[in-house]
Amino acid sequence: MLSQTGLYALQALLHLAAKGRNGPVPAGHMARELGIPANYLAKILQRLSREGILEATRGARGGYRLVPDPARLTVATAVAPFQELKTPRVCLMGGLCDLSNPCVAHTRRLQWNAAALASLARTTLADLLAGTPEEADRPGHSNQPTENDR
Amino acid sequence: MLSQTGLYALQALLHLAAKGRNGPVPAGHMARELGIPANYLAKILQRLSREGILEATRGARGGYRLVPDPARLTVATAVAPFQELKTPRVCLMGGLCDLSNPCVAHTRRLQWNAAALASLARTTLADLLAGTPEEADRPGHSNQPTENDR
DNA sequence: ATTAAATCGGATAATAATGTCCGAAAAAGG
């Protein structure tokens, strides 16, 4: 589902969102705290820094700082640099797939992927920290209670 | 999402469900038809055979046959032998996770996994073949009768 | 200026996933 690397990134970002109030947090500190291989986490943080999600301060008293508001940073965005979504364009039906008319199995798989991504795109770091229970899975819909007539 | 191996398995099973009406289908034939590395597919089919999902007939005129009714075989089941679901027991919150009271981030990740799996568990091979458009994601209300009579 | 703390980034190693090769065994048909 989420790659190991993506999970590490998410953990670090959550840590920063929760405990990075006063000044930047060194990578080594986070690695120790979270139980992540230090040198590997360093690479991940560099990446997030290049991506603009983190800001690095070098030298003594340096470290990383979370740039966006946790309420506006979705898990999908946070993890995107490590997911590599390399569009496998092989249809489930193989040779059976017509490719001219839309193949059902093909469409279905895209839907699966979309559903998985949508869930991550609806969750922000703030959600995770605050403990908002997961709302109904209705992509594109704001949470309007339509079940009141059952 | 789905591993490459899992996708291959799914393709082969769909092929058998669609074209395996009269007699077993050889692995080599499927590999050619679906554009899957022949020797690799062979390994996958062996696995499905040991799992009881396929039945192998050896020797000339042999091949593989789909054992369960496509309407009762879910994608989740078909792909399960290759997913290895190795329960990563690292909480998203790292050291912050209490582990005594239920950690929100922890719970949330399990929900993500569950949601992804649920979608696969609700789809049968017959669904894919028949072209049933994906119904609303309602776990209790499966669109295909997977337990109507027994 | 010197030192210590920290990121930066390239090179490399270890592990897992994917793909290949080949010989043995089984079954069918002559």
Add this chain to the structure above:
DNA sequence: CCTTTTTCGGACATTATTATCCGATTTAAT
């Protein structure tokens, strides 16, 4: 019996992911 077709299964090769190492650079504090 012999040949052909096919699965079986172990060993190996390739590639991607994950992890480690180390020297260079930047910065703050002494």
